[in-house]
Amino acid sequence: MTIPVKQIKLRRIKMMLNDPFTTSFGTMQEKEFFITEVLDNDGNHGFGESVAFTSPWYSEETVETNHHIMKDFLIQRLRKNILHHPDDVLEVFKPIKRNNMAKSALEGAIWDLYAKQNQIPLAEALGGTKKEIDVGISIGIQPSVNDLLQTIDHYVKEGYKRIKIKIKPGWDYDVLKEVRKHFPETPIMADANSAYTLKDIDQLKKLDELDLMMIEQPLAHNDIVDHAKLQATLGTPICLDESIHSLEDVRKAIELKSCSIINIKIGRVGGLSEAKRIQDLCQKHDIDVWCGGMLEAGVGRAHNIALTTLPQFVLPGDTAGSSRYWKKDIIKPEVTVHDGMIAVPDKPGIGYEIDDEALDAFTVKEEIFNL
Ligand SMILES: O=C(O)CCC(=O)c1ccccc1C(=O)O
Numbered sequence: 001m002t003i004p005v006k007q008i009k010l011r012r013i014k015m016m017l018n019d020p021f022t023t024s025f026g027t028m029q030e031k032e033f034f035i036t037e038v039l040d041n042d043g044n045h046g047f048g049e050s051v052a053f054t055s056p057w058y059s060e061e062t063v064e065t066n067h068h069i070m071k072d073f074l075i076q077r078l079r080k081n082i083l084h085h086p087d088d089v090l091e092v093f094k095p096i097k098r099n100n101m102a103k104s105a106l107e108g109a110i111w112d113l114y115a116k117q118n119q120i121p122l123a124e125a126l127g128g129t130k131k132e133i134d135v136g137i138s139i140g141i142q143p144s145v146n147d148l149l150q151t152i153d154h155y156v157k158e159g160y161k162r163i164k165i166k167i168k169p170g171w172d173y174d175v176l177k178e179v180r181k182h183f184p185e186t187p188i189m190a191d192a193n194s195a196y197t198l199k200d201i202d203q204l205k206k207l208d209e210l211d212l213m214m215i216e217q218p219l220a221h222n223d224i225v226d227h228a229k230l231q232a233t234l235g236t237p238i239c240l241d242e243s244i245h246s247l248e249d250v251r252k253a254i255e256l257k258s259c260s261i262i263n264i265k266i267g268r269v270g271g272l273s274e275a276k277r278i279q280d281l282c283q284k285h286d287i288d289v290w291c292g293g294m295l296e297a298g299v300g301r302a303h304n305i306a307l308t309t310l311p312q313f314v315l316p317g318d319t320a321g322s323s324r325y326w327k328k329d330i331i332k333p334e335v336t337v338h339d340g341m342i343a344v345p346d347k348p349g350i351g352y353e354i355d356d357e358a359l360d361a362f363t364v365k366e367e368i369f370n371l
């Protein structure tokens with residue numbers, strides 16, 4: 001059996017976020033990304049979504065580099081190689097160094113196509129078993145503590161299972177202490193997006209008082225050594241995000257005891273196959289895993305939901321409902337959250353239809369590559 005791919009479409013999309021999203025790096029108001037589409041000869045369509053932003057604040061990749069790498073290298077590699085299974089994509093793309101988000105955007109579409117060719121949900125194709133998944137929500141840095149408390153209250157009432165609060169120096173202990181006072185029972189975690197160094201160790205240790213589920217990526221985006229030093233003195237579990245790009249990174253982080261939790265983002269690790277391997281290794285070493293988010297539209301969100309059905313995804317992810325991000329999403333039905341849970345779709349592939357009208361309305365440019 002092979003996976004015949006006849007044509008690849010790259011659609012550049014631009015969508016406005018409902019609310020600006022602020023991290024320790026700055027504020028995002030709109031999102032640009034690619035929807036990738038792979039077609040076979042039988043009329044099946046597989047969809048993927050790229051997650052790099054327009055500027056390289058989160059990682060070195062951008063919308064432009066994703067385009068360059070897909071168009072000039074990865075699609076060429078797919079032309080020259082026959083796929084028997086979506087896992088083969090890892091090998092096919094291996095000669096191209098890093099550029100994981102570009103790789104993942106195409107690999108995800110191939111996984112969806114494969115699941116549709118086999119008439120099974122993507123979750124099942126990946127080996128996932130959950131029928132519903134727990135979700136949390138990530139709240140950006142707010143103009144005031146009062147705004148933050150109100151925003152948290154809103155999402156707690158909507159049923160989200162844990163609240164993630166973005167922090168940075170000057171917006172950390174005092175803010176979180178106030179949050180804890182108002183929400184004594186709510187599962188709360190903090191995400192620093194690399195805003196600290198080991199010099200801040202005393203300030204970070206104060207967070208131990210607040211019974212946080214974890215602190216995500218407190219130190220440099222390319223570090224796992226200092227994180228190990230920090231974890232040795234911190235009671236709060238450390239979760240790595242930006243530092244993890246591969247199964248090898250995870251193996252080393254576990255060996256060094258740099259973290260006890262890992263945020264898996266499909267784009268950051270180069271696709272679903274690598275994400276699956278990471279979850280397998282984490283299961284072996286009793287490292288808790290959850291699915292991170294990159295403010296995805298519906299297609300990327302559907303991939304995140306499918307991945308989260310794997311067993312080691314034991315903590316609520318950042319895969320909130322469509323309406324938290326968009327006035328109108330590009331899938332039908334949109335992703336909805338009830339009592340902090342998303343029901344996993346049982347239709348073939350990603351399990352959501354593309355809303356062609358919405359997709360067209362947000363499309364800036366379309367390119368077609370015949371294989
Ligand atoms: O809601 C989401 O999709 C995730 C929100 C989030 O925390 C985030 C959003 C953009 C870039 C990085 C991160 C992060 O997890 O660090």
Ligand SMILES: [Mg+2]
Pocket residue numbers: 191193216217241242263
């Ligand atoms: Mg993060």
